[in-house]
Amino acid sequence: MKNLISGWTLIKLYTILVYAWMFAPIVAVVILAFNPQQFGTFPLEGFSFKWFVKLSQNSTILEAFKNSLVLGSLTAIFSTAIGVPAALAFIRYEFKGKEFLNTILIAPIMIPEVILGVALLLFIRWLQQPKSFVLLLIGHVVLTLPYVLLIVQARLVGIKREYEEAALSLGANPFQTFKEITFPLLAPAIFAGMLFAFTISFDDVTATLFWATAQNQTVPVQIFSMLRTSISPEINALGAVMIVLTISIPLAAGYVARRFARGNTP
């Protein structure tokens, strides 16, 4: 019995260590963002918003922020616009080559981003098109589509066909059935998928480095190029802003989605 207790203590300790390992660097970045000195030392020798102010006056960063937000939102919209019908087809209908097509659409999760980056770049060169914002958007949709597809499929499996069949037998046409029955039940998953797509697009560096031009830099790419030239505390401030955004958006959205779901659960 004593042996068992010490086993649990070890597991607890181990868990704490794992979490510390994962989150200590993030906490360090956020704390150092408020450091007034050029070089970060612990303990802090003061507290200031200096780097945040400097950040808000940096026009390159602001431009990159705008690009990231636009790109992320468009990626979310396009990914769900493609992913939801695809998920419906894969779950609700039988057709030839279904498994194969599903695997192909999910494959980008398993393929390293570098390869996707090179591949799309070569493809666009083959089509003799220049790098552009549209290329970046297409790339991000490819990157995020598998996640949307998986999330929506998972939810769709849980929605009983009987609801749809009932609507159909009561005289609704297939489109009305989708609009009145399937879509409201599916909405939380669609929302979650959009959010996933946005966050992944907002955070992506490796593939974006291949596709971005000087005009459409995103925030992570900008941070990366800042890191290569110097280690400025501005990066810490920018990192803190990114962390707060990428954590708070899903949390807020999750809250909204839960309230939303409570209103129309069957």
Place this chain on the structure above:
Amino acid sequence: MAGISGSYPAPSLPGVSAGCLLVFVLTCGTYLPPMILGGPNNEMIANLIFKRVIGTLDWPFGSAISVILLLLLVIIVYTYNRYMGINQIFKSLSKG
């Protein structure tokens, strides 16, 4: 102890192995960590690809290594799948 090492892990084993493979595949193509955290001797294949394609514009070389990396990963995933069953990941994700 016999319970822990014997019968207990069996049901979760496919998940564990699928997790291992996922981590392996993701790590193989990683670009940023070796770039930022690694030293000059810690270059990984993704860094080489990036250097060739974006740095020296040597596209044929870059795409050749990409294809080799992709083939290696496909072989690994395929072999792994035969014995361990990677589709467990997708099954558990899509059956939620």
